[in-house]
Amino acid sequence: MKWKLALGVAALCATSPVSADVPLKVNGYFNTAFARSNSDTKYLTYITNDGTFSADTSFGLQVMASVNADVTFTLQLVADHDSANVAKHMEPRVDWAYVTYQTNDELKVRAGRLRLPAFLYSDNINVRYAQPWVRPPTDVYGIFRDLPNFNGMDALYTTRFGAVDVTLQPFTGTTTWTVMGNTSTLKNNLGLVVTANVGDLTLRAMRWDNKFDIPAFGPLPALLDKKGRYEEVGVLYDRDFFFVAEKTWTQLVDLNPGQTSYYGTLGYHFGKFLPHVTYSRAHEGPTLPNAQKTRTVGLRYDVAKGTALKAEVSQIDPGTVIPGLGGFEAQPAENRVNVYSIGLNVVF
Amino acid sequence: MKNLNKMIVAGALALYVGVTTAAADVVVIVNRDNPIATLSKEDAKRIYLGKDKSFPNGEKVRPADQAEGNAARDKFYAAVVEKTDAQIKAYWSQLIFTGKGTPPDMIGGDSAVKKWVAEHKSGIGYVDASAVDGSVKVLMRLP
Numbered sequence A: 001m002k003w004k005l006a007l008g009v010a011a012l013c014a015t016s017p018v019s020a021d022v023p024l025k026v027n028g029y030f031n032t033a034f035a036r037s038n039s040d041t042k043y044l045t046y047i048t049n050d051g052t053f054s055a056d057t058s059f060g061l062q063v064m065a066s067v068n069a070d071v072t073f074t075l076q077l078v079a080d081h082d083s084a085n086v087a088k089h090m091e092p093r094v095d096w097a098y099v100t101y102q103t104n105d106e107l108k109v110r111a112g113r114l115r116l117p118a119f120l121y122s123d124n125i126n127v128r129y130a131q132p133w134v135r136p137p138t139d140v141y142g143i144f145r146d147l148p149n150f151n152g153m154d155a156l157y158t159t160r161f162g163a164v165d166v167t168l169q170p171f172t173g174t175t176t177w178t179v180m181g182n183t184s185t186l187k188n189n190l191g192l193v194v195t196a197n198v199g200d201l202t203l204r205a206m207r208w209d210n211k212f213d214i215p216a217f218g219p220l221p222a223l224l225d226k227k228g229r230y231e232e233v234g235v236l237y238d239r240d241f242f243f244v245a246e247k248t249w250t251q252l253v254d255l256n257p258g259q260t261s262y263y264g265t266l267g268y269h270f271g272k273f274l275p276h277v278t279y280s281r282a283h284e285g286p287t288l289p290n291a292q293k294t295r296t297v298g299l300r301y302d303v304a305k306g307t308a309l310k311a312e313v314s315q316i317d318p319g320t321v322i323p324g325l326g327g328f329e330a331q332p333a334e335n336r337v338n339v340y341s342i343g344l345n346v347v348f
Numbered sequence B: 001m002k003n004l005n006k007m008i009v010a011g012a013l014a015l016y017v018g019v020t021t022a023a024a025d026v027v028v029i030v031n032r033d034n035p036i037a038t039l040s041k042e043d044a045k046r047i048y049l050g051k052d053k054s055f056p057n058g059e060k061v062r063p064a065d066q067a068e069g070n071a072a073r074d075k076f077y078a079a080v081v082e083k084t085d086a087q088i089k090a091y092w093s094q095l096i097f098t099g100k101g102t103p104p105d106m107i108g109g110d111s112a113v114k115k116w117v118a119e120h121k122s123g124i125g126y127v128d129a130s131a132v133d134g135s136v137k138v139l140m141r142l143p
Helices: A002-015 B002-022 B041-048 B071-081 B085-096 B110-119
Strands: A024-037 A058-066 A071-079 A093-102 A107-115 A149-161 A164-179 A182-198 A201-214 A223-238 A241-252 A259-268 A273-284 A292-304 A307-317 A337-347 B026-031 B062-065 B123-128 B136-142
Touching (some): B026 B110, B041 B071
Antiparallel strands (some): A201 A223, A307 A337, B026 B123
């Protein structure tokens, strides 16, 4: 098997011209972290007081091939925790496989398998090197961290108004989404991301609408053709200060009045060190009044080229747990759960 | 005593040479056939962050990078792009793995970049001022 792979890679290399204009680009990333809590109740599928590496160990490998001056093909294999299917833990899957057509400097159109760009870190959730934390705030990203890739298309249109670069990213396609072992079908997906960038400041807004088919679950009947709506606003600043905040609105339009989640992170770059603090709240709404909240203190240390070490402590008040929503599998016995994490992120 | 004096002079000389080397000018270079006459710091920054894919005159641009740790790179990124190596790597990681952008090609050291820019009409690079000769055009000097 290894031989076959090696031969394949050798054949691939042999057929590409070797020069500064090599049309193949290979990039990758790897993450691991040890995380331990003070509770028996599982958090993010794996984290308990036994300690685990399973929640935050992942890798990705990407190959981009230039077909011609305007067309590229990109393939990205990702292996991660896969809490949607624990049996597939660390089993590589195709997260991205798409063709990009760059029509001009301002517009590119992509078709194939892409990741949903729901929130700021949704489509690069495993690229932990690009984030200050061991893992993105669970109160916002918990249920969305297994947000699936989709089969469809999107476009990236960037234009400049003086000092402001504005990017529009419409997307559409179909997919399924597995939460707590239940697989829903997401149809009629239509979304738009608007990003404005001024120097080191990025502002982002997103809206995504779809229709759901949710299979029967326990005593609950199947739900067909229900409307889903997701909205987000975000702000990111990275210079000497690091600041990122996002607020999200999620709603199954016909079923409930919706929920909001948010987080804010503030840090400061001291050379290779980035200490940061985060406050977040998960899924608050009229039907979910007693929401989970989390305080996190962390430190990132850029130890070497493309390599970051991170340590953080999160103090979680679980509130009234809705299994799956805020990361807990059930209501913990503790009123306050601490999670300690130490991790390593590599990118190349 | 004489030997000690010699050592002090040698040490001071070494220090002086070391300091001047570290503070050597870095220049931004383009191909000799490129008609562009000037480039602002902001233009260069936008090109190296992938925000501009063309020179201000509309001609395509292909930026060349030096490897991390090279003196010219450290100076260029600190003075023009105003980001640390880790920040720039995090910036590109976000774009690479979402297919939104590709970083400048890593060409090599001063002489490799100069040679590459001389060979590519759309090329732009930054090198130590001492490496420059008539094969390329200097657009900007970072003291």
